[in-house]
Amino acid sequence: MEDTKGGSGANLDRDRLCAFYRHMWRIRAFEECAIRGAEAGEVFGTVHPSIGQEAVAVAVCGNLRRDDILLSTHRGHGHTLVKGADPYAMMCELLGRAEGTCGGKGGSMHIADFGIAMLGANGVVGANTVIAVGAAQRLKKLGSDRIVACIFGDGAVNRGTFLEALNWAAVRTLPVLFVCEDNRYSASTRTAELTAGEGAAARGRALGIETAEADGNEVPTLDAIAREAIARVRGGRPVLLVTRTYRLTGHTSRDPAGYRPQEELAAAREKDPIRRCADLLRLAGLEEAELAAIEAEARREMAEIYERARNAPWPRRDLAYTDVQDVGAPTERPY
Amino acid sequence: MEDTKGGSGANLDRDRLCAFYRHMWRIRAFEECAIRGAEAGEVFGTVHPSIGQEAVAVAVCGNLRRDDILLSTHRGHGHTLVKGADPYAMMCELLGRAEGTCGGKGGSMHIADFGIAMLGANGVVGANTVIAVGAAQRLKKLGSDRIVACIFGDGAVNRGTFLEALNWAAVRTLPVLFVCEDNRYSASTRTAELTAGEGAAARGRALGIETAEADGNEVPTLDAIAREAIARVRGGRPVLLVTRTYRLTGHTSRDPAGYRPQEELAAAREKDPIRRCADLLRLAGLEEAELAAIEAEARREMAEIYERARNAPWPRRDLAYTDVQDVGAPTERPY
Amino acid sequence: MPRITYLEAGRRALAEEMRRDPDVWAVGEDLGRGGVFGQYRGLLEEFGPERIIDAPISENCILGSSVGAAMTGARPVVEMRFADFALCAIDELVNQAAKARYMFGGQTRVPLVVREPVGLWKSAAAQHSQSLEAWYVHVPGLVVVMPATPADNAGLLKAAIRCDDPVVYMEHKDLWGLEGEVPEEVAPIPLGTARRARTGRDVTIVTWSAMVHTATEAAERLAGERIEAEVLDLRTLWPWDREAVFESVARTRRVLIVHEAVRVGGFGAEIAATLAEELDDRLAAPPRRLGAPRVPVPYSPPLEEEVRVSADRIAEAARALLRS
Amino acid sequence: MPRITYLEAGRRALAEEMRRDPDVWAVGEDLGRGGVFGQYRGLLEEFGPERIIDAPISENCILGSSVGAAMTGARPVVEMRFADFALCAIDELVNQAAKARYMFGGQTRVPLVVREPVGLWKSAAAQHSQSLEAWYVHVPGLVVVMPATPADNAGLLKAAIRCDDPVVYMEHKDLWGLEGEVPEEVAPIPLGTARRARTGRDVTIVTWSAMVHTATEAAERLAGERIEAEVLDLRTLWPWDREAVFESVARTRRVLIVHEAVRVGGFGAEIAATLAEELDDRLAAPPRRLGAPRVPVPYSPPLEEEVRVSADRIAEAARALLRS
């Protein structure tokens, strides 16, 4: 996302905002393809869409350097895409193809792209926070100015790993940006009902971590806050950034999410970050046609990618036995 | 500890203070016997003495009802004794005898006495907090006014279970008194060096738990604060009580604790809760002879108990196979 | 007899136990909405939020608090969602639940049921597909149950709930939709009793969970070749029904043990070793085992297929065994 | 050759590896003070707090952070203090460390060594005495090493540190003080190679860790009765040295597998089942296993003695095997 590097604080210039807009549409178009793929039975495993949360991905990952490390969750397509992963390889992974980021071994929940320092989505809620701490410890030991960004949901702050990771990062003053993507739900549960006290931010502060809070659907401010947070982390200390957003789909592509009040959803739709970004761009003078062209281009790109990916070759079956381990690797079919 | 029930706040009456003094000496005498037993090779497993921390045991457990539930740690002799366990059965347990609280199966780290609702010491740091939450949930469901007291060390607040347990207790408003016995060390480590932020109390507050702090070596105030905290918990909500104390021995009876600065130890000795309590009793008019008699009586009691216990019978070997489980229990020697 | 699904059978059994015994409650994430698979559907409405307890994502506390509740008289049914996430609560299960009764000299019991859905299921990949029953069999104090049919999922769940010790109860995710006959009144099935899923004289296939169906399919194929395979569904892994297995194997003189879990160090090894040790003179061929290769579960269908124990492979192994 | 203790051999090997490779670091509780048993003594002084890393009591983070460090080029040696506490970090070990390489399609490796001191030791009771090696053997992606002698604790620790995949490295607490000859220059010992601890022609005892010494003691007793037992020290459980075991057993035609862990579902079952399956025609008697009864480890010495696999019992089992 090199093209978004120029901006200056909340006075986001038009080009920068445009780039964000484009990236948000790319994420959404990617995931809409993936959802259709799942419905068609072509994408196999569970797909957790981040539709409605794209602003966090663009603002956080768009401000990372290519060599900064990223750790994501089960809901990580957007983060990974903005970090710079090839959407074709990602789509192949969802479709279980040989050219997938993980050769088809991981699927949506385990996308990783070490070439861009994306160290993995994770199927275990809260597991990435502790992994992030170790990566940061390594970077600090190397004297590097790279940082680690670790994104997780509001549900993850109730797992013990949250305390262990933040405590450790603070004690060792490690360069980790912890990002809580608070979409109000953990699966079908309203997280607030099961989260005591003032939530993630209060916990971060109590753990000695500098903490910022932001509207997670408002790109310009979020961009500024993320940029500032990243600068502080690059300065050598951990920061927790809590972003408030909303998941416009179900927990998975199969989840009708009937547990959400209709009014809540309707209100959230009004705050759809793509819509809000479009409004800002209109104010900045963009024509409807220009906006529509960005959307159309993103959709075209992803549709084409999907089509290519679904015709891509499957992995060879013998690859089921590779990359387990060097010593003691499976050498033969055990039956 | 029925005899300490009468007092009123910090204006501790002389009898009540005397009773605390006696119980502190009983704990210390018990543990001194246990340490000598370990040195003599008669007490087998590891002994973690609470010498210097007796005030917490008497103030917290002395204010519990007999039917209140207690969960303790590896350093739990004092808590258990004050809760009302029979010191002979406890000593037998340390010596691995049949009449031990657990029939010799548990040892010092697993003393439990369900007859007085003492649900166990625990060999895993931080594991008792989550167990406490479930016991409290059960009590609440029963509509009982019993409460759960869960005591743990300053090291335990860095384990994830601390967050999970306190969050849950707060969300469900469960009657748990969490007591952090902050003796400044986790084994050979100064806990503060590895604990970020303001420590236990700040974490408790961030987790939505009412939190009190107290000098853990000053019986009268601690008594008042513990009583107040217990009353609130009995009223139906969780409280965290952080007590600041000091471990006057090594981590275990075998640990010379050379990692502690001599001055620190000397200063801590000045604040020995038993000494401070004696001073108060002198002010209250107790004679030296009376003080000496209390100490002597406690020592005599425990020495006699130790002697009886070390002559007590061993468990029968076939008891190694009982109380594993009902279905699928070991019915035969497997070799 | 009415036909219902495996899922519905479990749901009903739980509801019946909760009606029978007010000390039974269920706890886990998203239970109020019916659980991830719907296996708790409607229970919140009937039993209320104090008995169908929604938990934060905090596996240590879900399982650990259940130990405390069980020690004070509750009988918690603990939902772990996927067996893989139970790994976040292994200390509570193995160091606490399994040991408390013994460690405390018999002063307490820990009657809880830990539900851990296992197995391969729709490209769920490495962190949502494990079958680690062998671990729990190795842990003193635990009972291990793995139902294969709707009727058994009702009868065994009831028995597990009534058991006074911790039970690891592993449903197979691929079986939720399986239909079968379940009587209106389900009695608890004694833990530790196997079920003969198919009668045969030539070879005994000892298996459990979803593999019972795969093995039965293989047996039917073999029947076309005049090989009659007996299929024993172990149902309970600890304790396992040695009598039933010994009786059958003594008769057929050949035994193939089949499980979906990794073959190396799987529970099949325990059975095979036991049979080799104790039934050697009655065996016409050494016990054989089938299981997954020692690789994490891959995502892509052809790879997943490759590591799956299939009816083809079972039939092939049975034929080889008969030739030996 | 100089004689040093098992503990000192491990300490030296770690120091040498740390000198050789700046990416190696150690992390765990109380390491700065030398570790619980003294196995890190003096290392802080030489390598400083960035490489001898004191950790808060937070097993999830100790192990989990090591996964992150290993994926970015460090080679962490992770101290778990007692194998029992590793249960607090099983998700990080099994769901993350063991699977990352595979799940991510070979893009990364997780070269870490998890040190998990195991075994019975001075009435340490149920939560400080477990030997769960069988679990790890069952988990794809892990290497499992259990040294029995000072020389092996040096050579195997070096090999484990140089291994590019996660290694569970289990020292036995009862061996820390054991003295033995260790060369000045220790070479890494290839993982997966057994060691013949004693030569014999009548029966092969396959074992590992502290039981190697107990078995050797038993073998010496048996020698007085003109029974010559061969003792094979497996050293690495995964991969295990099938060739060495097969060669020895094919020669002696009788095999007894001995481990301190619970017998049911122990790693002995895997070896016994494999030998029964693959070496049946060479065996004069079926493979036999010795292990602990399926009970938690009790505290009191007579009870602990009762569940211990002793030299007496090994000798008795070997005699019975020779009669059969």
Ligand SMILES: Cc1ncc(C[n+]2csc(CCOP(=O)(O)OP(=O)(O)O)c2C)c(N)n1
């Ligand atoms: C340890 C663990 N427990 C449970 C789950 C099942 N699970 C997957 S996603 C999810 C909800 C997570 O909520 P949140 O952290 O808010 O992230 P979101 O899905 O909203 O992005 C749950 C409970 C899991 N993957 N890991």
Ligand SMILES: Cc1ncc(C[n+]2csc(CCOP(=O)(O)OP(=O)(O)O)c2C)c(N)n1
């Ligand atoms: C999960 C776990 N990790 C490590 C240990 C080893 N250990 C036993 S006591 C102890 C120190 C505990 O410190 P703290 O909680 O302050 O209690 P204290 O010993 O000071 O009473 C440690 C690290 C353990 N028992 N459990």
Ligand SMILES: [Mg+2]
């Ligand atoms: Mg969420």
Ligand SMILES: [Mg+2]
């Ligand atoms: Mg402490």
